[in-house]
Amino acid sequence: MSDPVPEYPIIVEGLVNRFGSFTIHQDLDLKVRRGEIIGVVGGSGTGKSVLMRSIIGLQIPAEGSIEVLGHSITEAEDDEDIDIRSRWGVLFQGGALFSTLTVGENVEVPLKQFYPELSDELRQEIARFKVQLSGLPEEAAYKYPSELSGGMKKRAGLARALALDPELLFLDEPTAGLDPIGAAAFDRLTRELKETLGLTVFLITHDLDTLYEICDRVAVLADKQVIAVGTIPELLATDHPWIQEYFNGPRGRNAKDSQDRVKGMDKLSAGSS
Amino acid sequence: MHLCRHPFSDMNKNGMRQWADFSLVEGEGGGEGTTLAIEGPLRVHAIGDLDRRLEQLDHPFNRVDLSGVTEIDTTGAWLAWQFAEDHDAEIVGESEQARRLIAAISSVEDRPYDPPPEPGPIKRVAAETGEIVAGWGTGFVAVLGFLGATLSSFGSIIAHPGRMRWKALVRQMQLVGVNSLPIIGLMSFLIGIVIAQQGAVQLAQFGAEIYTINLTGRLSLRELGILMTAIMVAGRSGSAFAAQIGTMNLTEEIDAMRTIGVSPMEALVVPRVLAAMLMMPLLGFYSAVLAIIGGAFISAFALDIPFFTFLSRIQEVVPIHDLWIGLIKGPVFGLIVSLAGCYHGMQVKGNAEEVGLRTTQAVVTAIFTVIVLDAFFAIFFSELGWE
Structure with a gap:
């Protein structure tokens, strides 16, 4: 039923977004490769979330074209969209869980929407193991969102985003507000999912550890455009002042050091065995 | 060897949807007992009522053969793994991806489905x-x-x-x-x-x-x-x-x-x-x-x-x-x-x-x-x- 994933699952060309007279994006271009985790960084207010909302069709851009999994989002009729909607999962910043449903029922919503032929038991079982796969205890499936902490809401939101095993995953600041252990576990989970399921991940983050740890490439948003896309060493080779400050600031250096330490230890253990 | 006809197979006429299916193989594949061979795309959109039909099988199984599976995702892997666990069967012929998925899923603690008890209507009123x-x-x-x-x-x-x-x-x-x-x-x-x-x-x-x-x-x-x-x-x-x-x-x-x-x-x-x-x-x-x-x-x-x-x-x-x-x-x-x-x-x-x-x-x-x-x-x- 699903067409193969094209080489570039997300293609954004000449995107212009305006709020009133205020321009957020001007001729923004971005291509995301199949099977990569692309990190999107940028200062506050540079339109990272707006870019994500444009790609998933929640924000209608003023100009430009957006293609997701080979389907045009900017020209799509409503019905045509639905086929792609079952192939992506979105995690919003606050989790955006349906507050009148339990976590388990939240995960069941997309399953019920797209695959009504599944039996109730199987759907509940799928919801239950997705909740556990996202790192929540089993009891969490029966709780309401208002009974969960911020980090747990994020995990529950991830469980819902992954309910259909999507080919594309959008994560809006998944590790913000998580404790460092939880954030590292979340990073591991994202990478594991990408490797086992071959996901393409569009990840908005401020977390430098996440960037170093799991992102294949990083896209930098500044001056209303994507000013650079590449691996972190490639970005460091550019001389844009914002990029330099971002990665060479005290936090950037710390994240890099810890990454180097991990790699050094890996080398040591590889050499000794 | 007998094939199970799929109840939804008439929907395949339009060529849009292919469903996962299975067959039973007796004593083949170099071993005793019965093998459950799953075929087709084992993905959430192709499962349909596969789980209900699998449940109706009361037959001892020794192996679950996944070599006929063209695609697999977590739901499919979970279904196969759960079936294998229930029947004490061994999973064979799985692809590299299936192996990884099953490894990820089997780490989930398997406890019986146990929702909080719901009181009867009289009690609720x-x-x-x-x-x-x-x-x-x-x-x-x-x-x-x-x-x-x-x-x-x-x-x-x-x-x-x-x-x-x-x-x-x-x-x-x-x-x-x-x-x-x-x-x-x-x-x-x-x-x-x-x-x-x-x-x-x-x-x-x-x-x-x-x-x-x-x-x-x-x-x-x-x-x-x-x-x-x-x-x-x-x-x-x-x-x-x-x-x-x-x-x-x-x-x-x-x-x-x-x-x-x-x-x-x-x-x-x-x-x-x-x-x-x-x-x-x-x-x-x-x-x-x-x-x-x-x-x-x-x-x-x-x-x-x-x-x-x-x-x-x-x-x-x-x-x-x-x-x-x-x-x-x-x-x-x-x-x-x-x-x-x-x-x-x-x-x-x-x-x-x-x-x-x-x-x-x-x-x-x-x-x-x-x-x-x-x-x-x-x-x-x-x-x-x-x-």
Whole structure:
């Protein structure tokens, strides 16, 4: 039923977004490769979330074209969209869980929407193991969102985003507000999912550890455009002042050091065995 | 070897959807016992009723063969793994991806599906009834407590007048009062027409059409003007109070106020309650005037009583205490409507549904209490001799 994933699952060309007279994006271009985790960084207010909302069709851009999994989002009729909607999962910043449903029922919503032929038991079982796969205890499936902490809401939101095993995953600041252990576990989970399921991940983050740890490439948003896309060493080779400050600031250096330490230890253990 | 025909296979004609299927293989593949061979795409969109059909198999299995699986995802892997676990079977022929998925899934602790027990319908009805009855008592105490807190906020504002939020008060007066003038005016005008016209039809049987003026004037000034206004304000503003404050509660705005040292009672509740108490008598009087004009208007056409004669007769037949009764009831009804809205708004907890429930409750309790109190006032003023 699903067409193969094209080489570039997300293609954004000449995107212009305006709020009133205020321009957020001007001729923004971005291509995301199949099977990569692309990190999107940028200062506050540079339109990272707006870019994500444009790609998933929640924000209608003023100009430009957006293609997701080979389907045009900017020209799509409503019905045509639905086929792609079952192939992506979105995690919003606050989790955006349906507050009148339990976590388990939240995960069941997309399953019920797209695959009504599944039996109730199987759907509940799928919801239950997705909740556990996202790192929540089993009891969490029966709780309401208002009974969960911020980090747990994020995990529950991830469980819902992954309910259909999507080919594309959008994560809006998944590790913000998580404790460092939880954030590292979340990073591991994202990478594991990408490797086992071959996901393409569009990840908005401020977390430098996440960037170093799991992102294949990083896209930098500044001056209303994507000013650079590449691996972190490639970005460091550019001389844009914002990029330099971002990665060479005290936090950037710390994240890099810890990454180097991990790699050094890996080398040591590889050499000794 | 026998193949199971798929019940949905007719859907394959359009070539859109291919379903996962299975077959049973006896003693093949270099081993004893039965092998379950799963074929096709083992993905969530292709599973259909595969799990139900697998459940119907009561057959010992030694192996689950995944070599015919073209695609697999976590749901498919979970299904295969679960089947293998249940039948103590071994998974063979799986792809690299399937192996990884199964490894990830089998790390999930497998405990039996054990949702919290649900009581039967009789127990539920009894429990809910009990909760509602118990809620009356606590609800009454809570409303009294809220009234007390509002009054003490009034007190502290009178002691420190600098803390009064005049801008918020004026804004609320505009929302509650000025913005509702058109709808209350139209409603009152039409009600005046109905009272005069219907009254005249009945009174004509006694040849007493002239008393239509008494009926319209006294009824609208004394009872209907303020009562209809209270109901309209409960629907317009009481509900808005509950929804606004309730949403602010959900988004933690009220908690944020408290931490900054701003009392939500002073900042949110006092301006709203005060605005409603100030505007309600004015709106009630305005409503009565419009109802009388409506009555005069229809009388000029239907009863041959000239428009201005009707108005000047009102002065003669309506005692001044009818006006006082309407004006005295105004602030009381305003207090009830705004208090119900603010109280229910402050009680919102948890989710978006609660905002809706509390808004409904605010309007219903406000209108109910206003009507009960209106009956009380009617007897009270009659006993006072204001007949």
